[in-house]
Each structure stands twice: as structure tokens, then as C-alpha cells.
Amino acid sequence: MLVLDNIHTHYGKIEALHGVSVEIKKGEIVSLIGANGAGKTTMLMTVCGTPQASAGRITFQGRDITHQPTASIMRSGIAIVPEGRRVFPGLTVTENLHMGGFFNTKAEISKSQAHVFELFPRLKEREDQRAGTMSGGEQQMLAIGRALMSKPQMIILDEPSLGLAPLVIKQIFEIIGQLRDEGITVFLVEQNANQALALADRGYVLETGKIRLHDTGKNLLANPEVRKAYLGG
Amino acid sequence: MMAAQNVKHALFCAIITLVISYPILGLKLEAAGIRVVLTGADASTLVAIVAAAVAVFVFQLFRDTIFKGLGRLPSFSPLANREPMSQEKRARVESIALILLLMAALTWPFFASRGSVDLATLVLIYVMLALGLNVVVGLAGLLDLGYVAFYAVGAYTFALLHQYFDFTFWQALFVGSGLAAFTGMLLGFPVLRLRGDYLAIVTLGFGEIIRILLNNWTQLTGGPNGIGGIPDPTLFGMEFGRRVKEEGNISFHEFFNIPYDSNHKIIFLYLIALVLATFTALVIRRFMKMPVGRAWEALREDEIAARSLGLNRTSIKLSAFTIGAFFAGFAGTVFASKQGFISPESFVFLESAIILAIVVLGGMGSQLGVILAAIAVTILPELAREFSEYRMLIFGAAMVTMMVWRPQGLMPVRRIPIKLKKAE
Secondary structure: OEEEEEEEEEEOOEEEEEEEEEEEOOOOEEEEEEOOOOOHHHHHHHHHOOOOOOEEEEEEOOEEOOOOOHHHHHOOOEEEEOOOOOOOOOOEHHHHHHHHOOOOOHHHHHHHHHHHHHHOHHHHHOOOOEHHHOOHHHHHHHHHHHHHOOOOOEEEEEOOOOOOOHHHHHHHHHHHHHHHHOOOEEEEEEOOHHHHHHHOOEEEEEEOOEEEEEEEHHHHHHOHHHHHHHOOO | OHHHHHHHHHHHHHHHHHHHHHHHHHEEEEEEOOEEEEEEOOHHHHHHHHHHHHHHHHHHHOHHHHHHHHHHOOOOOOOOOOOOOOHHHHHHHHHHHHHHHHHHHHHHHHOOOHHHHHHHHHHHHHHHHHHHHHHHHHHOOOOOOOOHHHHHHHHHHHHHHHHHHOOOHHHHHHHHHHHHHHHHHHHHOOOOOOOHHHHHHHHHHHHHHHHHHHHHOHHHHOHHHOEOOOOOOOEOOEEOOOOOOOOOOEEHHHHOOOOOOOHHHHHHHHHHHHHHHHHHHHHHHHHHHOHHHHHHHHHHHOHHHHHHOOOOHHHHHHHHHHHHHHHHHHHHHHHHHHHOOEOHHHHOHHHHHHHHHHHHHHOOOOHHHHHHHHHHHHHHHHHHHHHHHHHHHHHHHHHHHHHHHOOOOOOOOOOOOOOOOOOO
16 A cells, blocks of 8 residues: 655754565555664655655555655645644634545534544543643643544554553554544554554564664564563563 | 842832833923923922832832732622633624624724724724734744735835826735735745744844835935825725815715715725735635644744645745735735825834734734734724823833733633544
């Protein structure tokens, strides 16, 4: 579904990604793990077109999106839940959700909204509350809900567990599994390697701008190298 | 420890009071023949300054105690413990209040003095400007310090088109605001990537460029001498002067066979400004409810998140700049017509600052708040006129008090929950 082929990305003169190739198939959960500064977020940003790749090719559903502007990539069926949630703090929960469905018709919006409230009953309770006044976990739910509003075929999650309580993380990961069951392809970028790999069909390990390992989630969890570097032995 | 800090702080405040008030109140420039002599003030003024410093010192020293005491007093306001109104009720009350306000504004000039109607026209010009800037700053969150440039474009378009091509007010109104909108879009392009402080500096520079251009392009604009003889608006070709200036026109008092009254012109201009300001408010209100209005707000809240949802940063920012500038052009045309004479003097940075102050005072993004603030900010310096040289001091003090008392603005914007019908 999403194919990154030998992607190089530069920030000015500094190369952050040195030829990364990743493939995500329809209906999968694929996890990308890596340490701080490995280039995980850069890789996601490159998929979204900011910054654009300096070499290589990205295709989504067979269409070349390497040099497309961000706005048109984000309207083509990919949705991203950005790192650090980034909900609109001054807007209410409902308004945040409506921004997610900006390019859809009213009927579609109310349908997706009902669906999001089903996935996250907590958001329904808070529908008229300003997003900035909610807890971190609720904001993360809202960020995921907002991304789902555009009815994407694929959802990219950048560190959804960042700064959340273990109980909330468990809940979020359950929802991610549920999304896959609904037929949405999930690309999960995490530092929380244990849970991310347990959930994933396949996983990639990114190290200093290169893909180091690539295997099924189970195998990676069992891999002594991965255990040592990311799972604490 | 706490007390020592309080004493230090109080002493500092008292010294500041002395430093500020002595040169302003305690020194006088007097003309002695052809020379200007600096003389000290009399003893009573000096005593007053020292007394003020002592008062500040004592207040700052016992500030905590005083505020604690105030907090314990029962609230005098009978409204303090009232339950907030429900959303629907509040919206209804607000629209009734707006309609009453509009009715009063329509009938009021026929009973008021000439001077106050003239001032009210100025207020309405500022309402238009502030509503326009509210789109850029309040809704889209783009800090624009050169807004006065678009105001100048509107005013000068009318003046120049009249001078060279004999355009009337009504023709120039739309050409002027259209041109202002176009200038807004032109400015929009280079600043698309800028945010916050950087954007403010670039727009500030742009405002100055326009003013300096008008000042120095003497052949076209008359430079610092300005352009005069700008005509008043006409009503379906009827003029409001005693004698008809243009051939083919008739004058208002002859047509209706009433005695000539110079007030007619003032009232007519006021009514035009009122109609245009209402139009501005309604159009922008409409925009706020449209998707583009929500996109402005989303971009203000979080640009990265807005882009991640597929919103196009370029078109959203440009639309905010363009629409804001369009209404500045509106205001500029009315201003040129009201004054009959314009020069670059009227479009200095202070104007931008005042318009921005109105938006901030009113509560960013809130239309009713901005309108109230425009009225307050324009009328306050006039009311304080009897304090002569201290009036700007009073104006400044009022602004500071206001921002300390209500940092969110007079009427901060409320979030009206959007309700959708249930999906079938």
C-alpha cells in the first residue's frame, strides 16, 4: 500500500535518512522502532511531504507521491496522528473532529463522528469541552479520532504512547488493534518497543537513518539484538 | 525575608513614580522672548509629586494585606453569584441587543450635535478597520503590524482616481477595496512561511514602505502636501453641498425642496459608514461560519496539525490577508471622503498600533468585543480632552488597567458548539 524505496532526506546539507526502504501492505500493522534521533519522525514527515525526499521514490496505492505537496498527500487517504498529539487547544472536541473531516460532506462527517464516539466514549462525554483542557490520554484519543474523521485507508501514528499512563497506553493499543480489524492499515512509530512489536504484524528497526532489521513482530521481540538494545535485555 | 522583598519592591515603584512624573509635571518650558527657558514647577506641584510617590510606596508595601482584605469583603455586584446564561438564551439576548444598538445608531444622529456625529463616523471607520484586522490577527493568528498600509491604499485610490479620472465615491469604493485586497494578497506571498515575530517585522516594514512611497512619489501623490478636494458621497447622483459641483447632478435640498442644512452631509456620511460597517460585520460573520473561517482558526491554533489534515497553508493565509485588507480599503475610502483631504500623515505606524490595540482590547476573534473596543478607544481620547496635555496619559493608563483587569479582552470569543443532525 505504502512503499518507500531507497529514500534519502536532507535537512539543509545534513542527510538524515540514508536510503530507507519500507513496505506496508494493506490491512497490516507495521511498527517502526528506533532510538531518539534515529530518524523515525523524519521518515514520517518525508512521507507527508515536509521535507520532501531528496532521492528515492514513495508510492501510496500505486501512485507516486514523492514530490506531491503536503496538502494533496494528506487528502489522498493517509491520515497522521502527529507526535505530541497536537490537537487544536482552543477548539472544542467536536470542532477538532470536524476539522479532521474538513473535506467531507456534512453527512459523512456526522457518520464518522458517531463512529469516533463509539470508539472513544470518553470523547462523547467531553464533546463541548475545549481540547486544551483535557488530559493527555483524552487528547491522544481526540488526535486519533480527528485523524479517523477523514476516513483514511491508512493511519500513521507517531509515538501515540508518549507521556501517557500505562493504563491509557493499553487502551490506545487496543483501539489500534481494533482499527486494523476494521480494515485500516496502521503504521505505528514507537519508542515503546515492547508493546509496539507485540501488536505488529511486521516491524522495522531504524538506526541512525538506516533500516537495521526487518522481520515479523514476534521474531523481532525474540531477537537477542533487539532485546538488548530496545527491550532492556 | 518576605517583608524585605516587599520594601525593596515598594521603594522601586516609588522611585519609578518620581522618575516618570517629575519631568512630565515638574518641568516647564516657557518662552522668554525668543528663547525657551526650562523652569521648575512651583512648590505645590513638587509636593503633589512626592505625595504621589509616598502613596505608591505605601500601597505597594501593604499590597498583599490590602488585596487580602478586599477579597474578604462581600461582593457588591448583585450579578457576581449569578448562574451563567444558557448558550441559546445568551445568543438570543445578544442578537436583540445588536438590533437595538443598530436602531439607536440609525436614529441617533438626527438628534445629536454635528461634532458628535462626525466623531461617530470616525468610530465606524475604526470599527471597519478593527473588524478587518480581527480576521488577520484574531482569527488567523497572523500578527500584522502594517495594517494601516491597506487603509492608505483604499484612501489614496479614491483620492487619485478622483484627481485623475474623476471617479465618484461609489465607483472608488469597490475599486479601492479591491486594490487594497490585491495589495493584501501581494504582501501575503512573501510572508507565507513566516510566523510570529518575523511576520510582525515584515508587515511593519511593508506598512512603512507604503507610507514612504506615498510621501516621496511627489509627482503622483503630492507627497507630504497630500491630496485635497476629495468629493463627498452622493445619493443617487444627489449632492449634499449648497451648490452643485458637478454638472448633471442636483443637490439634495433642492430635490426634496427643503432648506439647505450643512448637517445633512455629515449625517449622510455617518449613515454610509454605518451601512458599510454593518456590511463588514455581517460578511465577516458569514466567513467565520464557513469552512474557511474554521480553517483560519485551526491554522492559528496549530499550523502543523492543520497541515497534517490536508489544509492548504498558502490559500488559508492568503485568504485571511486578502479579506482583511479588503475591508481596510473600505474604511480608507470612507475616511478619504470624510476628511476631504489626505496625506501620508494619516497613515503612520501609530494607526496600525491603535487598530491592533482595539482588536486585543476587544478580545481576539470576538466581533462584538472588537466593536465595543473601537468605540471606547476612539471616544476615550475625546472625552479626556478637558485634561488637555494629560489625555494621552489617561488613555495609556486606561489601556494598561484594562489589560491587567481583563487580559482576555472586553468580550472574549465564545465557542458556539456546532450541532449536527444525527446520521440517518
